[in-house]
Amino acid sequence: MSDQDVVAKVGDLMRTLDDVKRYKELAYAMVDFGAIMVVAVIAVIGVTMFQSSVYIVSGFPTSNNGGAYLLFGTPFPSNILVFFGELIILFLGLILGVYRVDKRVRLTKVGEWKETLEEGAPGAIKILSNMEWDSLLGTVSVARVAYLFYSIIKVIGYFLLVSVILTFVSVFTLFSVPATLGYSSIPFISLIIVLLFTKNSLTEGFRKLRSLDSLFWDLRWFASEFKRADFNQT
Amino acid sequence: MKLRGLLLLLLLLAVLLPMTSAFHYASVPNFGYAGIGSSVVVVAKEDYIYARIQIVVQPLENNTNVLIHGGLAQTVGFTYPNGTTVTVTRPTTFTIILPNSAFFGEAVSWETGQISIGPGNPLGISVLTGQNATAFDMTKLSPPQGVEITQCSVSGDYDLSVQALGVSL
Numbered sequence A: 001m002s003d004q005d006v007v008a009k010v011g012d013l014m015r016t017l018d019d020v021k022r023y024k025e026l027a028y029a030m031v032d033f034g035a036i037m038v039v040a041v042i043a044v045i046g047v048t049m050f051q052s053s054v055y056i057v058s059g060f061p062t063s064n065n066g067g068a069y070l071l072f073g074t075p076f077p078s079n080i081l082v083f084f085g086e087l088i089i090l091f092l093g094l095i096l097g098v099y100r101v102d103k104r105v106r107l108t109k110v111g112e113w114k115e116t117l118e119e120g121a122p123g124a125i126k127i128l129s130n131m132e133w134d135s136l137l138g139t140v141s142v143a144r145v146a147y148l149f150y151s152i153i154k155v156i157g158y159f160l161l162v163s164v165i166l167t168f169v170s171v172f173t174l175f176s177v178p179a180t181l182g183y184s185s186i187p188f189i190s191l192i193i194v195l196l197f198t199k200n201s202l203t204e205g206f207r208k209l210r211s212l213d214s215l216f217w218d219l220r221w222f223a224s225e226f227k228r229a230d231f232n233q234t
Numbered sequence B: 001m002k003l004r005g006l007l008l009l010l011l012l013l014a015v016l017l018p019m020t021s022a023f024h025y026a027s028v029p030n031f032g033y034a035g036i037g038s039s040v041v042v043v044a045k046e047d048y049i050y051a052r053i054q055i056v057v058q059p060l061e062n063n064t065n066v067l068i069h070g071g072l073a074q075t076v077g078f079t080y081p082n083g084t085t086v087t088v089t090r091p092t093t094f095t096i097i098l099p100n101s102a103f104f105g106e107a108v109s110w111e112t113g114q115i116s117i118g119p120g121n122p123l124g125i126s127v128l129t130g131q132n133a134t135a136f137d138m139t140k141l142s143p144p145q146g147v148e149i150t151q152c153s154v155s156g157d158y159d160l161s162v163q164a165l166g167v168s169l
Helices: A003-058 A080-106 A121-130 A133-172 A183-197 A199-228 B002-020 B130-135
Strands: A068-071 A074-077 B023-033 B038-046 B049-059 B076-079 B085-088 B092-098 B123-129 B147-155 B158-168
Touching (some): A003 A080, A003 A121, A003 A199, A003 B002, A003 B049, A133 A199, A183 A199, B023 B123, B038 B092, B038 B158, B049 B147
Antiparallel strands (some): A068 A074, B038 B147, B049 B092, B049 B158, B076 B147
């Protein structure tokens, strides 16, 4: 293997490890994402409870003739503005959460190895020698879980949002849900819509998960080989 | 630190979620009645429920969508739970506040032919009409301790809807 080959292969490895670094950041950003979504749900519950309290104390509109919507199985008199507000809160929460995660991942410091690699084969050996293999393997492992978790949460978030919007459209604009299917069909329709829209993203996700999996095993093998190599002893 | 914040938020959510089930809603929408007679609106609730009942009474006589042929439209009267009767000449919303007489009470299940309440539905409404209403006598009912019944009646030719919203205290 020539010096150029070594530099190219170490460059490939480091670029992949940069991706892993981004996914690790994703794992930490998931805490922010979760917090934002929980705050959005708390806000929706708070608004609904406040609305109901105000209704009990000062009266509620009777124009909807018994129309009500369900919040965790509890029906409340509907107010279209409040309902819109709650939809906006959930939507903003989701968008803000995704934006926050993307921003943190984009701001991850990567490519710090490029300068050292420009020194050629000695630089490549130096990079490999300075690598903390055990922590690196741990990072790859965390990155795999983080990526899977993030993908699942994102799909669930979009699914809930589409379900709420479809329910809203059905109830308030008398959009005709196929009579033979009824309202119970809304979750299925939502799931199909979400899967169609996230098809590419999901396929890419599976590809990344598989590549992370094989990277993990390759690195384990490489780490043990590298530790045994003569140039690592000097 | 951030993880601790998230856990606190989850804790807050876990506290808030059961609180949503403290609110209760019941309704009888668009109940119409034409003919000589009356309807009785019966509200039953657990004693730990604070509730607001809104009864919308609309005389058919002034409702432009309804044509009454043969005979005169009956004047509409609304009788409050305390027995006071008022004449209703235009769509009117009657509000009845039913305060709670207990806090953190135990739910009691109770069912009659007219109405039923229990832990799952501690606030119930029923509108009885015709013979049911005539035969209904609240004094004959003997609800168990912890259940409160209120009734009001409407007479004449009318359309009514009843909505109730309550909270467990």
